[in-house]
Structure formats: structure tokens, C-alpha cells
Amino acid sequence: AGFLAQRMERLTVPATIAMAQRARTLRAKGEKVLSLALGEPDFATPPAVIEAAHRAALEGQTKYPPVDGTPALKAAIARKFARENALDYTPAEIMVSNGGKQVIFNAFMATVQPGDEVVIPRPYWVSYPLIVQMFGGTPVYADCHEADDFRLTAAALEAAITPRTKWLVLNFPNNPTGGTMGQADLEAVAGVLRRHPHVHVLSDEIYEHLLYDGLRHVSLAAVAPDLRHRILTLNGVSKAYAMTGWRVGYVGGPVALIRAMTAIQGSATSGICSIAQAAAAAALDGPADIIAAMCAAYARRREMVVSTLRTIPGLTCAMPHGAFYAYPGIAGCMGRVSAGGHRLRTDEDFAIALLMEQKVAVVHGSAFGQGPYLRLSYATGDDVLKEACTRLARFVEGLH
Numbered sequence: 001a002g003f004l005a006q007r008m009e010r011l012t013v014p015a016t017i018a019m020a021q022r023a024r025t026l027r028a029k030g031e032k033v034l035s036l037a038l039g040e041p042d043f044a045t046p047p048a049v050i051e052a053a054h055r056a057a058l059e060g061q062t063k064y065p066p067v068d069g070t071p072a073l074k075a076a077i078a079r080k081f082a083r084e085n086a087l088d089y090t091p092a093e094i095m096v097s098n099g100g101k102q103v104i105f106n107a108f109m110a111t112v113q114p115g116d117e118v119v120i121p122r123p124y125w126v127s128y129p130l131i132v133q134m135f136g137g138t139p140v141y142a143d144c145h146e147a148d149d150f151r152l153t154a155a156a157l158e159a160a161i162t163p164r165t166k167w168l169v170l171n172f173p174n175n176p177t178g179g180t181m182g183q184a185d186l187e188a189v190a191g192v193l194r195r196h197p198h199v200h201v202l203s204d205e206i207y208e209h210l211l212y213d214g215l216r217h218v219s220l221a222a223v224a225p226d227l228r229h230r231i232l233t234l235n236g237v238s239k240a241y242a243m244t245g246w247r248v249g250y251v252g253g254p255v256a257l258i259r260a261m262t263a264i265q266g267s268a269t270s271g272i273c274s275i276a277q278a279a280a281a282a283a284l285d286g287p288a289d290i291i292a293a294m295c296a297a298y299a300r301r302r303e304m305v306v307s308t309l310r311t312i313p314g315l316t317c318a319m320p321h322g323a324f325y326a327y328p329g330i331a332g333c334m335g336r337v338s339a340g341g342h343r344l345r346t347d348e349d350f351a352i353a354l355l356m357e358q359k360v361a362v363v364h365g366s367a368f369g370q371g372p373y374l375r376l377s378y379a380t381g382d383d384v385l386k387e388a389c390t391r392l393a394r395f396v397e398g399l400h
């Protein structure tokens with residue numbers, strides 16, 4: 001037996017990180033790489049939010065915070081849930097974590113043991129199965145399809161549930177597909193959940209504000225208030241307010257579970273940076289037009305990217321209704337050979353050849369559990385996007 005714990009064998013490096021690393025290596029060699037690989041807003045954090053952090057630090061908010069979040073931020077989160085999601089979480093039902101990611105980590109550490117299953121719609125954000133597996137749980141995938149705009153259907157969910165299912169993970173708007181779930185979709189999911197009272201739901205709504213085509217986000221717990229005691233509503237400031245580096249996420253859910261998650265967090269981190277929490281409170285209480293301006297830019301970029309992708313022979317692309325990702329299908333390119341002589345057997349071959357030959361970084365769909373697809377993030381400048389699309393089209397034209 002080696003020194004490292006067995007659980008480390010299950011913790012592989014996500015392909016998203018590996019692809020970013022490849023791009024960095026090329027850049028270090030002086031190549032001009034265009035990256036559509038990152039799941040991160042390119043905007044700066046709003047100045048008013050930064051000023052709130054500055055003020056908090058000067059005012060002495062520099063001591064250990066309460067483990068589950070400062071009263072001021074928890075109050076702002078309660079207002080946010082009430083105002084934007086029609087959810088009435090009390091402060092005892094809310095906790096703040098180091099990004100939404102630590103919410104997931106806390107929740108699964110508190111509940112998942114060997115033998116437990118967690119239903120994850122596929123394609124998925126890689127962290128869900130990685131964290132489940134870390135605690136010895138088994139991910140069970142429910143497939144979503146391009147033809148359904150990558151929505152989870154009641155039938156796919158029903159088929160994935162067993163007596164060992166502990167959780168269903170929902171993520172809408174979705175990373176990596178940009179698909180989302182509307183009221184009717186959520187009602188269908190709730191109908192299945194009512195037949196399986198042992199299943200809890202982690203509803204990851206961190207992209208809620210990034211929605212297009214006039215769609216309005218509805219929370220699962222608001223659609224099915226009778227299931228509220230089985231739902232964790234996850235959110236955070238990373239995506240909506242361009243605050244990925246501040247590391248503030250939060251969750252609303254049943255008190256007993258929140259208490260268990262708080263106990264874990266107390267041992268792990270003693271709570272979240274007090275200054276970042278002050279900034280997050282200012283963001284949540286700030287004017288809504290901050291988000292609207294960023295959203296308008298994403299919407300414009302989405303049009304540009306998707307309409308270009310759809311003109312490229314061999315590519316298909318469902319219209320992503322939310323988040324900042326497009327998820328084009330590249331089945332028409334498989335088996336062909338690139339201008340640079342790379343045979344494209346898989347979507348990973350495609351992504352690597354595209355990076356080598358055209359210096360465009362994307363992530364292959366099989367990294368998210370479903371290929372042959374690519375995930376393109378359009379959270380980047382219009383000029384970069386335009387040029388990247390041109391190079392992608394050139395790459396596909398060069399296939400033989």
C-alpha cells in the first residue's frame with residue numbers, strides 16, 4: 001500500500017484542466033492561442049463590489065467569520081432567494097461556502113457513502129462525478145440528447161433511479177451544453193421525484209441569470225414546494241457577477257443537512273474570507289443592470305458563434321438557451337484527416353488537432369461524458385470569438 005489514500009485513485013485530472021494546460025504550454029512557446037476553453041466570465045468584477053470589499057477591510061471585517069457565513073451576507077442571500085426565486089429560506093437554512101464547488105463537496109461528504117448512487121444527467125460538469133467518487137459513491141448517468149436541447153426527460157430520470165439512489169444532480173442552465181429546464185420540464189422531474197421519496201436533489205442554478213430568448217429562470221424548489229425538504233438550491237456570485245476569484249457560493253436547504261455541512265466546513269476551512277463575503281453581499285444587493293449588461297454581451301456573442309457554427313459543413317449545433325457555452329456536434333468530422341495530417345478518431349483528437357494546427361483551445365465533449373461534441377465558451381471578447389470561429393471553419397474545410 002502506498003502513502004496516498006485510496007480515494008486519490010478515483011480523483012483524476014479533469015480534461016478541462018488538461019486542455020487549459022496544453023494551451024498554456026503552447027502560449028509559453030510564443031504561439032498566439034485563442035482560448036474558448038474556460039468556464040469563466042471575461043468581464044471584470046463590478047467596481048462597486050470591489051469598493052465594498054475595500055470598505056469592509058478598512059472597517060475591520062478582518063476576523064474569523066462565522067463558519068456558515070456572515071449574518072449580513074446570509075440576510076442578502078435570503079432577500080435574493082425571495083426576490084428572484086420566490087423561495088423563503090431563513091438564515092438557518094442558508095450557508096455560504098468557498099464557491100458553489102464547496103457546497104457540492106460538503107453536501108456529498110455529509111451524505112454519500114460506498115454503495116450510494118448519485119444520478120447525474122449526462123453530459124455533466126466533471127466535478128459532480130469526481131466528488132461523488134471521492135466519497136466512494138457511484139455516479140449513475142441519465143443521458144440527455146441534442147434533439148431535446150439536452151433537457152433531462154422524466155423517462156431518463158426514472159430509468160436511472162434505484163433503491164440505492166441518494167441524490168439527483170440538476171444543473172440548469174447547464175455546463176457544458178447551455179441547455180436549460182423550464183417550468184414544464186421541472187414539473188415532470190418533480191413528478192418522478194414524488195414517486196421516489198428517498199431521492200434528494202442538488203439543484204445547481206449557478207447560471208440562472210445567464211438566460212436568453214426571453215426565458216425566465218424558475219427554481220426547482222419553487223416549482224415543487226412540497227419537495228423543498230429534499231432540495232438543496234445551489235447558487236453563487238462567480239458567474240452572474242464575474243467574481244470567480246472571490247470564491248463565494250451559497251446554498252439554501254433543510255436545516256439538518258445545512259447543519260451537517262456546516263460541521264464539515266468548520267473542520268475544513270473555518271468559513272469563507274470575510275472580505276469576499278462583504279463583496280458578495282454588495283453584489284447581491286446591487287443594481288440588477290450590472291447583470292443585464294453582461295447578459296446582453298453574451299447574447300450577442302451566442303448569436304455570432306452559433307450562426308457561424310451552423311454554416312460549417314459536418315457540424316450541428318443546438319441553440320444554447322443559457323450559460324455561456326455552445327455544444328456543437330462533430331460526428332460529421334469523425335474518421336477524417338486534418339490538413340496537418342491528424343486522423344480524427346475521437347472528439348479529443350479533434351480538439352488537440354485544432355489546438356496544434358489552428359491554435360484554438362476548446363474542450364472535447366467526451367470530457368463531459370458525451371461525444372463527439374465540443375464545448376466552446378463564448379465568455380470571451382468578440383474579436384477573439386470571431387477569429388476563433390474563422391479558424392475552426394478553416395480547420396474543418398481542411399479535413400479530407
Ligand code: PLP
Pocket residue numbers: 039098099100101102125171174175204206235236237238244247248249
Ligand atoms: N456549478 C457549475 C455547473 C459550474 O460550472 C461551476 C463552475 O465552473 C460551479 C458550479 C462552481 O462555481 P464556483 O465554485 O466558482 O462558485
